[in-house]
Amino acid sequence: MNAWVGVILRVDLAAKTIEREPLNMKDAHDFVGARGLATKYFCDEVDPNVEPLSPQNKLIYMTGPLTGTGAASGGRFEVVAKAPLTGTIGAANAGGYFGPELKYAGYDGIIFENASDKPVYLYINDDVVELRDAWGLWGKSVYETTDLLIAECGESFKVSCIGPTGENGCLFSGVLNDKHRAAGRGGMGAVMGSKKLKAVAVRGTGSVNVARPVEFMDALVDARQKLKEHPVGGTGLAVFGTQVLVNIINESGALPTHNWRDGGYFPEADATGGESLADNYLVKNKGCFGCSIDCARVTRVPDGPFKSEGEGPEYEAGWSYGANCGVSDLAAICKASFLCNEYGMDPITLGATIACAMELSEMGAIPESDVGFKLRFGDPHAIVNLTEMVGKNEGFGKTLALGSYRMAEMYGHPELSMSVKKQEMPAYDGRAVQGMALEYATSNRGGCHVRGYMTSPEILGVPIKVDPLVTEGKASLLKLFQDLTALIDSLGVCLFTTFGLGLPELAAQYKHAVGTDETDEEILLKGERIWNIEKHFNIAAGVEKDTLPPRLLREALPSGPAAGKVAELHAMLGEYYELRGWDADGVPTDLKNKELGLANEA
Amino acid sequence: MKLKFFATYRTIANCMEREISAPGDVWSLLQALAEEYGAQMRAKLFTPDGGDIGMDAIILVNGMNVAHLKGKSTELSEGDTVAIFPMVAGG
Numbered sequence: 149m150n151a152w153v154g155v156i157l158r159v160d161l162a163a164k165t166i167e168r169e170p171l172n173m174k175d176a177h178d179f180v181g182a183r184g185l186a187t188k189y190f191c192d193e194v195d196p197n198v199e200p201l202s203p204q205n206k207l208i209y210m211t212g213p214l215t216g217t218g219a220a221s222g223g224r225f226e227v228v229a230k231a232p233l234t235g236t237i238g239a240a241n242a243g244g245y246f247g248p249e250l251k252y253a254g255y256d257g258i259i260f261e262n263a264s265d266k267p268v269y270l271y272i273n274d275d276v277v278e279l280r281d282a283w284g285l286w287g288k289s290v291y292e293t294t295d296l297l298i299a300e301c302g303e304s305f306k307v308s309c310i311g312p313t314g315e316n317g318c319l320f321s322g323v324l325n326d327k328h329r330a331a332g333r334g335g336m337g338a339v340m341g342s343k344k345l346k347a348v349a350v351r352g353t354g355s356v357n358v359a360r361p362v363e364f365m366d367a368l369v370d371a372r373q374k375l376k377e378h379p380v381g382g383t384g385l386a387v388f389g390t391q392v393l394v395n396i397i398n399e400s401g402a403l404p405t406h407n408w409r410d411g412g413y414f415p416e417a418d419a420t421g422g423e424s425l426a427d428n429y430l431v432k433n434k435g436c437f438g439c440s441i442d443c444a445r446v447t448r449v450p451d452g453p454f455k456s457e458g459e460g461p462e463y464e465a466g467w468s469y470g471a472n473c474g475v476s477d478l479a480a481i482c483k484a485s486f487l488c489n490e491y492g493m494d495p496i497t498l499g500a501t502i503a504c505a506m507e508l509s510e511m512g513a514i515p516e517s518d519v520g521f522k523l524r525f526g527d528p529h530a531i532v533n534l535t536e537m538v539g540k541n542e543g544f545g546k547t548l549a550l551g552s553y554r555m556a557e558m559y560g561h562p563e564l565s566m567s568v569k570k571q572e573m574p575a576y577d578g579r580a581v582q583g584m585a586l587e588y589a590t591s592n593r594g595g596c597h598v599r600g601y602m603t604s605p606e607i608l609g610v611p612i613k614v615d616p617l618v619t620e621g622k623a624s625l626l627k628l629f630q631d632l633t634a635l636i637d638s639l640g641v642c643l644f645t646t647f648g649l650g651l652p653e654l655a656a657q658y659k660h661a662v663g664t665d666e667t668d669e670e671i672l673l674k675g676e677r678i679w680n681i682e683k684h685f686n687i688a689a690g691v692e693k694d695t696l697p698p699r700l701l702r703e704a705l706p707s708g709p710a711a712g713k714v715a716e717l718h719a720m721l722g723e724y725y726e727l728r729g730w731d732a733d734g735v736p737t738d739l740k741n742k743e744l745g746l747a748n749e750a
Numbered sequence: 751m752k753l754k755f756f757a758t759y760r761t762i763a764n765c766m767e768r769e770i771s772a773p774g775d776v777w778s779l780l781q782a783l784a785e786e787y788g789a790q791m792r793a794k795l796f797t798p799d800g801g802d803i804g805m806d807a808i809i810l811v812n813g814m815n816v817a818h819l820k821g822k823s824t825e826l827s828e829g830d831t832v833a834i835f836p837m838v839a840g841g
Contacts, residue, residue, distance in 0.1 A: 308836075379806040379837040388757055390840030399833040401813045423760060463840035546803045576841075597841055608839055609808060615818040647839050683764075709813035 150359035151213035151661040152176060157255050157277060159270060162203065162262035163345050166277050171256050178745065180585065180638035181212030181256075183239045183406045184678035189259065190237070191681060191749060196688035200232035201261035201317060201333070203344040209250065209308070209348070210257035212640020215355050216248030216437070217364070219657045220371040220649065221642035223248050223298075230689070231334035233319045233497070233551055234594040237685040238320065240336050241637050242308075244329035249306040252352030269309075271301065272350040282346040287312055290324045290581040291492045297349045303643045309347035310337040311492025316432065316541045317341060320550040322499035324489060328444070328459040334571060334593055348385025359663025367656035371649055372569075375440055376380035378648035380610070385443035386433050390463040391573075392422030398471070400616070401605055402580035403710025404573075405471045406525050406700055407503040408566045412577040416476030420466055428455050431457075433542035436547040440746065441644050447482055454479035454532060457487030463497070464597065467575035468499025469531045473506060480528030484535045491539030497551055500572035502534050504552040504565055505544075513559045535677055563698050569594035569691060578696065578715040580704045581606045583614070583622040585715035588723060590626070590696045590734075592682040598643055600629040610647060620631045623724035634682075635675030677744045680728075680736055683750040687735060694721065694734055751826060753779075754833040762791050772830060776809055777822040779832065792835065808835040 158167045179188040186208040199202045207229045214222040225247030231238025250258070253272050267282035287294050287519055290311040297307045308325035314337030321337030322330045340346075358364045375381040399401045405414045418424065430447055435442035448457040454477070461469070465485040469475060488495040499667070508514040509523040516522050520543055523530055537545030547555050552565040552572055557645040566573055571594025578585025583602030591599045605625060606616035614625065633650065639658055653708075655668045695701075700715040725732060729740030741750045754767040763783075773779045780803065784792035797805045802822065803809060809816045810833040816824045826832065 380839045384836060384838050385840075387819070388838065392757055393840030394836045396808065396810075396833075396838055398834045398837075399756075399810050399813055400815075418766070421756075422840075565833070601841060603841075604839070608837060609815065609817060610837065610839070613815065613817040615815075617818075642818060642839070644839065 150357055150663050150696050151217060153251055153254050153256050153354070153356065155255050157258040158261065159258060159279070160261045161264040161268065161279070161345060164186045164279055166279065167633065176213070178674065179678055179681070180635060180674050182215070182224065182226040182640050183228070183241065184634065184638035185235060186210035186226050186257065187239060187678065187681055189687070190228050191685050192333060194684055196638055197690070198230055200230045200235070200339060203343070205230050205339055205342070207260040207336070207339050207343060207345070208257060211247045211251050212638055213662050214657060215640030216251040217358055217661050218368060219439055219641055219661065220368060220375055221436070221439040221441060222640055223439065224637070224640050224642055225250065226478055226637060227323050227331040227336045229336055229339040231336070231593065232338050233335040234571045234691070235689055236326070236334070236569055236593050236691050238334035238336055238339070239593060239682070240323055240331035240333050240388050242323070242329045242331040243439070243642060244326035245437045246308045246325035246350065247640065248437045249350045249352050252354045253350050254352065254354055258348065260343060261347060263342060267344050267346050269345070269349060270349040273301070273346065274351070274353055280740070285346045286315060290492045291327055291451040291490055293347055294327050296348055301349045302351060305351045307347055307349050308715045311490065311539070312541070313491050313493045313539060313549065314338055314341035316490065317548070318493055318538065319551050319554075321492050322494050324492050328489055330489065330494070333496070333596065334442050336361055339490050341680065353399045358661040360660040364657065364660035367660050368655070371653045371657060372440055372646070374653060375645065375648035381441050381644065381648035382718040384613070385441050385647070388422035389433065389445045390422070391425050391461060391466045393463045394421035394466060394470070395423070395608060397576060401705065401710050402577045402607065402616070403467065403471050404566070404575065404577045406474050407472060407507040407564065408577065409507060412580045412710065413708050414471035417471055419476045420470040420478050420481060427619065429482060436642070439642065441559060441642070443644065449479045449482050452479055454483040454528070456483040456486050458482070458489055460489070461485035464574045465495035465499060468496050468503070472575075473505040473531055474525035475528050475531055477528035478530055484531045487535045487539055493538065497572045498535060498538060498548065499531070500566060501548050501552040501555060502531055502610055504556055505548065507564055508556065508559050508561060513561055517557060518547070529657050550606065566593050566699065567749060568696060568699050571595045577604050579704070579713045580708065580710035581616040582619050582716060582720070583616070583626055585696060585700060585717055586622055586626050586720045589696050589717055590724060593678065598633065599631055600626050601643065602626055602629060604646070611650065617713065619719040623720050623727055627727050628725065630679055631672055631675035634678040635672060638675070638678055673744070677746065680740065680744050681749055683736060684746065723736045751828055752831040754831065756833065756835045757838055758794065758836045759834045762787055762794070772826045772828050775822070775826055776811065776816050776824045776832070779826060780822070806836050808837060810835070
């Protein structure tokens with residue numbers, strides 16, 4: 149079988165049964181793999197109104213057709229469930245080495261059903277697949293769990309697991325693999341924890357075939373060469389990492405500060421940027437499976453109150469704990485970010501939730517007695533201490549573990565949660581980058597930057613330069629970017645390949661791997677199909693309409709190039725729905741459903 | 751006016767920011783920088799034929815990309831801030 153192994157594992161955690169079933173090849177064809185294919189399985193099998201932390205929710209690991217093939221940056225996989233943070237379809241993507249290893253063991257994906265009555269982990273050693281006792285791992289951090297499982301199973305095993313926050317139901321806990329790579333957003337870790345599933349440890353000695361090896365190799369070499377020659381994919385990300393974005397977003401007036409209250413410019417931003425990280429704390433850079441970009445940072449704070457070591461921070465985490473909390477101490481930002489990996493949670497949501505708590509505290513809505521200390525913007529110790537409290541499920545950490553929306557609602561100010569569909573928006577102010585505003589509002593998993601990444605054309609000028617302050621043309625570009633990123637996530641390759649590769653290069657690798665002669669347009673249409681099936685799930689689940697926090701719609705930026713601007717969502721949303729073939733309420737029309745073969749999903 | 755260097759431009763110039771007298775426009779500024787800092791700076795700032803701003807140069811004037819102003823002809827005045835970045839990315 150080409151590009152696929154052809155086998156799915158179905159694990160009933162209540163009955164403790166493990167079955168092998170053939171991969172549904174029609175769905176693999178229509179929904180590509182990883183994000184798309186797992187979503188198709190999920191939608192076919194799970195009631196959209198399922199309670200996310202109930203046994204009836206399912207948790208699906210799925211690789212893509214290019215995962216583990218040697219395709220450029222092709223080491224990724226997806227974790228899919230109904231998301232407890234948002235109530236939307238939850239799909240979180242991760243790199244590292246786990247995905248390819250799963251495929252080499254002989255499995256394209258795993259479907260976890262029901263819940264265990266005691267902690268377990270799934271052991272996979274090629275044909276040997278067992279549910280094993282995990283009492284000794286329960287309560288352990290991501291790092292400890294990974295080390296213990298490798299000690300128990302063997303050095304060649306790859307581990308995907310949850311930390312204590314997943315066990316405790318933190319609504320933004322993630323599933324982490326290879327210690328530092330995260331399927332981070334939406335609370336996939338809490339779903340896994342609700343099933344008493346601590347980890348998956350896998351070792352595989354097989355391989356993955358491709359349909360047309362010579363042509364595939366040519367496509368692969370071409371793609372790798374183009375990535376190498378691109379200023380970003382070749383050297384930019386390797387030297388400075390993703391945190392290098394801090395300064396350009398700040399200078400563009402689009403770096404949200406103080407819970408998005410005080411505009412898009414943080415005067416101390418440079419101290420928190422990728423240049424400062426490289427100068428002060430970078431040990432080395434590293435990469436994921438099959439990747440030449442090597443964007444990951446191995447970092448160490450050698451001394452001082454925030455002495456620590458780990459990987460990161462990535463740009464979004466650096467912002468959420470940095471400018472958004474008014475913190476300019478990069479050592480504290482590093483430590484808080486490391487703690488998120490250790491405890492297994494999403495730093496974007498947690499940093500943004502702390503920022504929201506800081507604003508609520510400063511205005512007197514959260515009493516000091518609730519937090520346990522005087523909480524103010526700019527306090528580096530606060531971001532570290534509160535992160536520890538969430539990690540340990542202690543004190544005010546239990547409130548923060550709900551995410552900013554539920555916390556702000558508890559204190560009477562849900563409007564101060566800078567979230568969309570209850571998931572916190574990341575590090576680009578939609579008032580200064582209008583396409584990002586539309587992207588946040590229409591994202592199928594709530595506030596998110598990787599479901600389109602309009603920052604690329606609007607700020608970075610890749611692949612074309614588009615004025616960030618105008619609304620014209622944004623709807624059509626966003627639709628294209630959403631469909632393309634859905635396709636890329638589903639192929640099993642990294643979104644950063646778009647800094648060097650376009651649809652032709654990605655499609656060429658796919659075509660020769662699976663052995664199809666579809667056109668590039670037909671392949672991109674699969675991305676649109678994936679976007680639409682996610683939308684169908686959300687509509688059936690009763691997810692709220694596409695909009696933005698009132699602050700973005702009503703409070704103009706005070707200074708910078710976007711001074712006086714609000715997010716002009718109304719100027720883009722109608723056109724976006726029309727281009728998508730959806731009605732005025734954002735519901736896919738019968739015509740569109742028929743075109744995409746989704747009539748049964750409607 | 752204020753001139754700010756970031757990422758690899760900061761490395762090449764060995765400078766974070768400095769005050770300079772405003773040249774007439776962006777093109778004059780870039781030519782002066784290439785003259786001052788040599789071949790490495792020139793190679794990054796300009797297209798291979800030297801006729802335009804290169805792919806690996808993002809030039810912001812008061813936070814706005816010159817691509818959305820008047821390109822290399824964008825005028826500069828005292829009080830302006832020019833920020834120079836290579837092509838970067840993140841997320």
